[in-house]
Amino acid sequence: MTRLAFLLTVLLAATPALAQPPATNVEDPRLYEVASQLRCVVCQNLSVADSPSEMAQQMRAMVRERLRAGDSSEQVLQFFVDKYGEWILLSPRKQGFNWLVWGAPLIAVALGLVIFAIVVRRWTARRRERVAAAATRPAIDPAMRERIRKELELEGER
Amino acid sequence: MTPELGHGAIIVAGLLAIYGALVSAIGGRTGRTALLESAQHAALGVFGLVTFAMLLLIYSFLTFDFSVRYVAMNTNLQTPYYFRITALWGALEGSLILWAWMVALYTLIVILRHRHNARELYPWVLTTMLGVAAFFLIVMAVPAPPFERMTPIPANGRGLNPLLEDTGMITHPVALYLGFTGFTVPFAFAVGALATGRVGDRWITLTRRWTIVAWYFLSLGLLIGGWWSYHVLGWGGYWAWDPVENAAFMPWLTGTAFLHSVMIQERRRMLKLWNIGLVIMTFALTLFGTFLTRSGVIASVHAFTQGAIGVFFLSFLSLVVLVSLALxxxxxxxxxxxxxxxxxxxxxxxxxxxxxxxxxxxxxxxFGTVFPLLSEAVRGVKVSVGAPFFNQVTVPLFLGLLFLMGVGPLIAWRRASRDNLRRNFLWPIAIGIVSAAIIFAAGVRSTLAVLTLALTVFVTATVAVDFVRATRARLRMGEGLLPAMGGLLVRHNRRYGGFAIHLGILVIAVGVTGSQAWSLHREATLKKGEAVELAGYTFQFAGLAARDAGNHFLVESTFKVTNGNIAPREMRPAKKFYPQEQSPIAHVDYRLGWVEDLYLVLGDFERDGSQATVKVQVNRMVSWIWIGGVVLTLGTLLAILPDRKKPA
Amino acid sequence: MKRRSLRWLLPVAALPVLALLAYGFRVNHRDIPSPLVGRPATAFTLTSYAGEPMSLEAHRGRVVVVNFWASWCIPACYEEAPVLERNWRAYRDRGVMVLGVDIQDKPDAGRKFIEQFSLTFPNALDPTGKVSIDYGVYGVPETFFIDARGRIRAKHVGAVTDAVFQREVDRLLAEAK
Structure with a gap:
């Protein structure tokens, strides 16, 4: 409640706005790119680019300052890693043990596709065998015929 | 007295649930229907008692009974009545009550709907459902009692987490929990199928609608969560790949996989093993999600308080996973x-x-979510795995899924003839390629955007091709245009409901892509009267004002927004100062639009109002995500309409 | 026969995952090891609440304790303020310096905090957050123990206790001799 005092000051200070030209500084497009790679340290899972917290605002100012000083994006990231450790990076560096997490999606998809290929081969082979076996038989039995008819019917509407 | 009554009700309900689960299992093995009936009565009792306990907790909230710790921690005298009701699920203990109540409710519905049509599976279904309910009740009886007393009784409560004072927070947990608990039902049937050995298609048929409903609520929960994140958290986005968001997203992914693979089993009687596996995985992932939020094992913004409860959750998760995989x-x-x-x-x-x-x-x-743990266990180094990682690695997968979304519904079962392919895909592919060229020519250079938009056009074209062809077939039968289209939707509600859901996903995909590719950000520190420009808009800082807003103080800035010919508008991003919170909370001001949203976040400011820092964002296409949610809802409603029996 | 036993790998495969999650109980997410320990402390100069320049360089050759705090950090900063003051008084004659850096704070609130605990060691506001970033601070309170050669030797997260202060400072003092 102690904040009431300063809030009142704010109220009293409200005076008509003076028309002034817009601030002309142009934002470095790299700022957002770099800041979104950094973890906002007070908010756990938001990036420095996104977090509305004061700490993040100060860290953005730091990024801005270093970019203006001529650092590359990578150098700015390294600057923060030196201070905070790898933890500050929202995506782990592609090196050493971290390859595991970067490789996981590829491994998962590759494994999935291999299983898919094996299953498809085995199942189509089985189908061929059965069709071949059925062809040697004199005629399709009535129950089978009925099933085929039903499935075709269903197919028509799906 | 009230708190003791509530706590007692929970304990009795827990005992009843255990009793019911056991008796039902014995009934299933021996075939004694009397035991089954007893289990049903137990389920009814559980539902009654949990409802009673939940009402008591709501009553404690409404009457400001600060002798109950949970009430004291999550409300204060300034909390309006509707947030006092929703404060029920504002934190750990209360959300468990809601959870248990939903499981109990679903159990009751299962009893009503399936006690006759699922004869041999039924006892095991009941056992599983009551077992899950029992677990949540045990957690509330031992490590996380909602009715725990607080001494000395505080004169006023601490108050609800201000971020939860929002309508999104009223609906988001309810939808999400309905989705999470909803998957208990298909899981229970899968366990029933495994336990009885009747692993045929019966359980799939019985749970089809359940699965769609659970999947829908989960989708809705995710979308509302995104909406809440967007307009309350004030970071300008709707999805942060936070562990807890991931935890809710994973069962959605496996649930979606299940919805599709089930169709193969229904038609072709294969993939039985796979489908049961998917259901087990989905249910286990819902538990994993609750474990993650409630154990503090992985750092997350959403984390509830930690404690012994994590051990309980992990034990139950292990039990579920090991037992069902062993089965x-x-x-x-x-x-x-x-x-x-x-x-x-x-x-x-x-x-x-x-x-x-x-x-x-x-x-x-x-793997991304648990990787920080693995890294620490193996290397002893803390790493973060966040949005930039997930965006990069999942996008190719989602693009692939978009493509399949166009192929899957139209390609023929069994064997697609050349004719089938040509008929269904020639035009959509042509249109897709042409649209990619047009989008590229229009100046879009983001590969992601070009691909997503072109794929979206392709999928939409396949749906259109199918619908037009089917309508024409009906027109040839002599029906009028509207009756033909309407009849199509009603007669083939599953198919067209599915299409509508696909379209909803497409609209969401366009929204996500657009917001990723074209949103603009800018931050500026402005003196009074100064302005910042972004995307053709001028935002002029006109000053600060402060006022008492009931349970908090509000420092509100005013920005005059002009855009060439449009009359100036005012936007008022603010900061809220809650007495119970250490740091102020940003209050975003936004203007939603079809194509772009204006989004202002107030940062640091001088107390005299002479200067303020503001984050200005022009977020593109975000509204499409919410519109996609509406389409998704309509599609789901269509898909779960009762099946029409065809005239023979 | 081989396949029959293989299928039991299914439940077994879940065990390492569950074990990893159980390992999570032992992890403290607040305890993030600082890469700065063992490295030279970054120099800084701020203006103290008393209006004087407060710099690290000025105390080279002494054991320096740099404490990051904020007036809104309840209760940890309130718990440790008397501890710091007490130990500062006890150790100041043995060549130990304590510097307080107030971060993400309003000057009035910071000044009030200093008055409330009658802090006598120098304290300064870090208006831009630059010092806190240089020290890799991610929350308050955090305390750095810097040896006589100007290297950061230890970092403590959370409220400092008498035991922690004395252990770290005694160690660095013993080395300096």
Whole structure:
């Protein structure tokens, strides 16, 4: 409640706005790119680019300052890693043990596709065998015929 | 007295649930219906008692009974009555009550709907459902009692977490929990199928609608969560790949895979093993999600308080995973009866690929979420795995899924003939390629955007081709245009409901892509009267004002927004100062639009109002995500309409 | 026969995952090891609440304790303020310096905090957050123990206790001799 005092000051200070030209500084497009790679340290899972917290605002100012000083994006990231450790990076560096997490999606998809290929081969082979076996038989039995008819019917509407 | 009554009700309900689960299992083995009936009565009792306990807690909230710790921690005298009701699920203990109540409710519905039509599975279904309910009740009885007393009784409560004072927070947990708990039902049927060995298609048929409903609520929960994140958290986005968001997303992915692979089992009687596996995975992932939020094992913004409760959750998760996987291994022979496939070019294989991608995406998200733990265990180094990682690795998977979304529903079952392919895909592919060229020519250079938009056009075209052709067929039968279209939707509600859901996903995909590719950000520190420009808009800082807003103080800035010809508008991003919170909370001001949203976040400011820092964002296409949610809802409603029996 | 036993790998495969999650109980997410320990402390100069320049360089050759705090950090900063003051008084004659850096704070609130605990060691506001970033601070309170050669030797997260202060400072003092 102690904040009431300063809030009142704010109220009293409200005076008509003076028309002034817009601030002309142009934002470095790299700022957002770099800041979104950094973890906002007070908010756990938001990036420095996104977090509305004061700490993040100060860290953005730091990024801005270093970019203006001529650092590359990578150098700015390294600057923060030196201070905070790898933890500050929202995506782990592609090196050493971290390859595991970067490789996981590829491994998962590759494994999935291999299983898919094996299953498809085995199942189509089985189908061929059965069709071949059925062809040697004199005629399709009535129950089978009925099933085929039903499935075709269903197919028509799906 | 009230708190003791509530606590007692929970304990009795827990005992009843355990009793019911046991009796139902014995009834299932011995075939004694009297035991089953007793279990049903127990389920009814559980529902009654949990409802009673939940009402008591709401009553404690409404009457400001600060002798109850949970009430004191989550409300104060300034909290309005509707947030006092929703404060019920504002934190750990109360959300458990809601959870248990939903499981109890679903159990009751299962009893009403399936006690006659699921004869042999039914006892095990009941056992599983009551077992899950019992677990939540035990957690509330031992490590996280909602009715715990607080001494000395504080004169005023601490107050609800201000971020939860929002309508999104009223609905988001309810939808999400309905989704999470909803998957208990298909899981219970899968356990029933495994336990009885009746692993045929019966359980699939019975749970189809349940699965769609659970999946829908989960989708809705995710979308509302995104909306809440967007307009309350004030960071300018709707999805942060936070562990807890991932935890809710993973069962959605496997649930989606299940919805599709089930169709193969229904039509072709294969994938029995796989489907049961997917249901187990989905249910286990819902538990994993609750474990993650409530154990503090992985750092997250959403984390509830930690404690012994994590051990309880992990034990239960282990029990569920190990027992159901062991059951699966036990019934392996019965399940592994392999399928047959006529050709790779068929709907079966499109659906199988869809499953490959969805499960790969689930694995990716899971591995990324737990990787910090693995890194620490193996290397002793803390790393973060966040949005930039997930965006990069999952996007190719989602693009693949978009493509399959166009192929799957139209390609023929069994074997797609050349004619079938030409008829269904020639035009959509042509249109897709042409649209990619147009989008590129229009100046879009983001590969992601070009690909997503072109794929979206392709999928939409396949849907259109199908619908137009079917309508024409009906027109030839002599029906009028509108009756033909309406009849199509009603007669083939599952198919067209599915299409509508696909369209909803497409709209969401466009929204996500657009917001990723075209949103603009800028931050500026402005003196009074100064302005900042972004995307043709001018935002002029006109000053600060402060006022008392009931349970907090509000420092509100005013920005005059002009855009060439449009009359100036005012936007008022603010900061809220809650007495119970250490740091102020940003209050975003936004103007939603079809194509772009204006989004202002107030940062640091001078107390005299002479200067303020503001984050200005022009977020593109975000509204499409919410619109997609509406389409998704309509599609789901269509899909779960009762099946019309065709005239013979 | 081989396949029959293989299927039991299914439940077994879940065990390492569950074990990893159980390992999570032992992890403290607040305890992030600082890469700065063992490295030279970054120099800084701020203006103290008393209006004087407060710099690290000025105390080279002494054991320096740099404490990051904020007036809104309840209760940890309120718990440790008397501890710091007490130990500062006890150790100041043995060549130990304590510097307080107030971060993400308003000057009035910071000044009030200093008055409330009658802090006598120098304290300064870090208006831009630059010092806190240089020290890799991610929350308050955090305390750095810097040896006589100007290297950061230890970092403590959370409220400092008498035991922690004395252990770290005694160690660095013993080395300096």
């Amino acid at each position: 699966l291994a036990w019934r392996w022979e019965a399940l592994a009866a392999e399928g047959e496939l006529d050709s790779v070019v068929s709907r079966e294989s499109a659906f199988l690929l869809n499953n490959v991608l969805l499960v790969a995406a689930t694995f990716t998200v899971f």
